[in-house]
Amino acid sequence: MIDDKVLYKSFLEGDINAFEALVIKHKDNLIYFISRYTGGDIYLAEDIAQDVFAHIFVYKESYNDKYSFKTFIYTLGRNKAVDSIRKLSRTKLIDIDESREDPLYEVQTLEDKIIEDEEKRQIIDGMKTLNPDYQRAIYLVAFEELSYKEIAKIMGKTLPQTRVLIHRARKTLKSIIEEGVGRNEE
Numbered sequence: 487m488i489d490d491k492v493l494y495k496s497f498l499e500g501d502i503n504a505f506e507a508l509v510i511k512h513k514d515n516l517i518y519f520i521s522r523y524t525g526g527d528i529y530l531a532e533d534i535a536q537d538v539f540a541h542i543f544v545y546k547e548s549y550n551d552k553y554s555f556k557t558f559i560y561t562l563g564r565n566k567a568v569d570s571i572r573k574l575s576r577t578k579l580i581d582i583d584e585s586r587e588d589p590l591y592e593v594q595t596l597e598d599k600i601i602e603d604e605e606k607r608q609i610i611d612g613m614k615t616l617n618p619d620y621q622r623a624i625y626l627v628a629f630e631e632l633s634y635k636e637i638a639k640i641m642g643k644t645l646p647q648t649r650v651l652i653h654r655a656r657k658t659l660k661s662i663i664e665e666g667v668g669r670n671e672e
Contacts, residue, residue: 490555498546509539512556515630516563522622523567534570538562557636560626564640612662620655627652 488507496504513535521531538559542549549558609628613621619641626637638648 491551494549494551494555505543508555512559513539516559519560519622519625519630520563520567522618522625523564523571530570531567534563534566537566541566553639554632554636556630557632557639560630560632560636560640564642608663608666609659612659612666615662616655616658619651620658623648623652623655624659 490508490511493504493508497508516538517528517531517535520534521528524530524534541562542559549555613624616624622641623637626632626640627634632640634648634652635645637652638645641648641651643651
């Protein structure tokens with residue numbers, strides 16, 4: 487698979503197919519990530535993701551290859567999601583549990599990637615009970631495999647804040663899963 491930075495360079499040189507390859511490669515995971523900000527509203531998340539890629543297409547030079555392309559689009563996605571929520575007159579981020587539909591079941595390909603066995607299922611169920619910042623941090627580190635530095639940039643936090651946030655999120659998630667396993671064994 488071709489590296490994102492190589493594809494982006496080709497896009498800058500006028501290769502539209504390289505841009506399309508970047509969109510296809512990242513759109514599903516970007517939509518899922520954004521849906522964590524939209525309270526599970528996949529349709530709104532799709533619109534925001536489309537806006538992210540439109541922004542990149544129009545403002546080609548805005549990408550700084552000092553960061554990974556994934557970090558760049560996730561940061562744009564977060565910013566555009568927050569702006570969108572503000573425009574909809576909602577001042578707080580909506581917890582995923584407030585949504586009537588679970589976004590994991592909305593996009594079949596994401597379900598296949600995330601829920602491969604029972605242990606992952608327990609992690610997902612445990613994540614739903616976490617506060618939204620913990621949910622996002624765990625998702626970015628565990629499923630997107632981003633570095634702490636990239637996560638800090640995406641979430642708009644300092645590196646030490648991000649380390650503490652991920653540590654606390656993991657600790658909380660571990661205790662939630664252990665409580666759930668203990669209840670199932672009784």
